[in-house]
Amino acid sequence: MDLKQIQEQCLVRIVDDDEAMRKSWNFLIEGEGWKTSCYAGAFRFLEEDDDSLPGCVILDVRMPNMSGIELQRIMGIQSNHLPIIFVSAHGDIDMAVQALKDGAFDFLPKPVSAERLLAAIEKACLISCELHESEQREKAARDNFNxxxxxxxxxxxxxxxxxxxxxxxxxxxxxxxxxxxxxxxxxxxxxxxxxxxxxxxxxxxxxxxxxxxxxx
Known part of the structure; x- marks a missing residue:
C-alpha cells in the first residue's frame, strides 16, 4: 500500500486544547495530503469522532477536564484501536513508558520536528489501514458464514x-x-x-x- 492509498483511506485526528497548536498541525498535516479533523478536547473527540474510519490520533497529554492519558484509557475500554501519537511538552520518561505500555503508538516531546511527526503519522496510519482491512475481511467472512x-x-x-x-x-x-x-x-x-x-x-x-x- 503506497502513501497515496493510505492518505485516501485515513483521517488524522488532532486533539489539543491549544487552538494555535491545532491550527499549526492542521496546516502542516493537510499540506502533506492528509485529511484531518480537529478537536479542542477529549470530550469533543469522544462525542464527534467516527472511529470506523482508519487513521490515527495526535493527542496532547495535558488538557482541561480530561487528559490525553485518561482519553487513552477510555479508548481502550471502548475497543477503539486508532493508533495514538502523544505529543506533549509536559511528559516525562515514566509517563511516556506507561503510555507506550498501554498501547500508544508513539510519544513525541514538544517541540517536535515536522519530519518526525509526519513519519509517525504515516507509520501509524499504515498500521490502522491494515487492521481496518483485516476487520473488514473478517466481517465479510462472518456475514457469509452466518x-x-x-x-x-x-x-x-x-x-x-x-x-x-x-x-x-x-x-x-x-x-x-x-x-x-x-x-x-x-x-x-x-x-x-x-x-x-x-x-x-x-x-x-x-x-x-x-x-x-x-x-x-
Missing part, C-alpha cells in the same frame, strides 16, 4: 477438516448426494471453490471446526 443454514455450517466444519463426502455423510447420517448439495451451497455462499477455501474462512472468523486439524 448466511449458511445450520446443516450447511455442520458440513462446512467437516469440509474444513478435509473429510471426503462419504465420511461426512457417515458422520452426519445423511446421504452422500445431500452432502454434495450442501457442500456446493457452502462454497457458493462463502465465495470459495475448495476445502482449503472453506478452511481459510473458518480460520478468519476463528470458527472451531471440531476435532482434528483444519485443512491447509
Amino acid at each position: 448466511s449458511l443454514t445450520q446443516r450447511e455450517k455442520m458440513v462446512a466444519r467437516k469440509v474444513a477438516l478435509g473429510l471426503l463426502n462419504k465420511q461426512i455423510a457417515d458422520e452426519l447420517d445423511i446421504s452422500e448426494k445431500t452432502v454434495q448439495a450442501h457442500r456446493g451451497a457452502v462454497c457458493r455462499k462463502l465465495g470459495v471453490k475448495s476445502a482449503v477455501g472453506v478452511a481459510a474462512i473458518l480460520r478468519i472468523i476463528h470458527e472451531d471446526a471440531g476435532d482434528g486439524e483444519i485443512a491447509r
Whole structure:
C-alpha cells in the first residue's frame, strides 16, 4: 500500500486544547495530503469522532477536564484501536513508558520536528489501514458464514477438516448426494471453490471446526 492509498483511506485526528497548536498541525498535516479533523478536547473527540474510519490520533497529554492519558484509557475500554501519537511538552520518561505500555503508538516531546511527526503519522496510519482491512475481511467472512443454514455450517466444519463426502455423510447420517448439495451451497455462499477455501474462512472468523486439524 503506497502513501497515496493510505492518505485516501485515513483521517488524522488532532486533539489539543491549544487552538494555535491545532491550527499549526492542521496546516502542516493537510499540506502533506492528509485529511484531518480537529478537536479542542477529549470530550469533543469522544462525542464527534467516527472511529470506523482508519487513521490515527495526535493527542496532547495535558488538557482541561480530561487528559490525553485518561482519553487513552477510555479508548481502550471502548475497543477503539486508532493508533495514538502523544505529543506533549509536559511528559516525562515514566509517563511516556506507561503510555507506550498501554498501547500508544508513539510519544513525541514538544517541540517536535515536522519530519518526525509526519513519519509517525504515516507509520501509524499504515498500521490502522491494515487492521481496518483485516476487520473488514473478517466481517465479510462472518456475514457469509452466518448466511449458511445450520446443516450447511455442520458440513462446512467437516469440509474444513478435509473429510471426503462419504465420511461426512457417515458422520452426519445423511446421504452422500445431500452432502454434495450442501457442500456446493457452502462454497457458493462463502465465495470459495475448495476445502482449503472453506478452511481459510473458518480460520478468519476463528470458527472451531471440531476435532482434528483444519485443512491447509
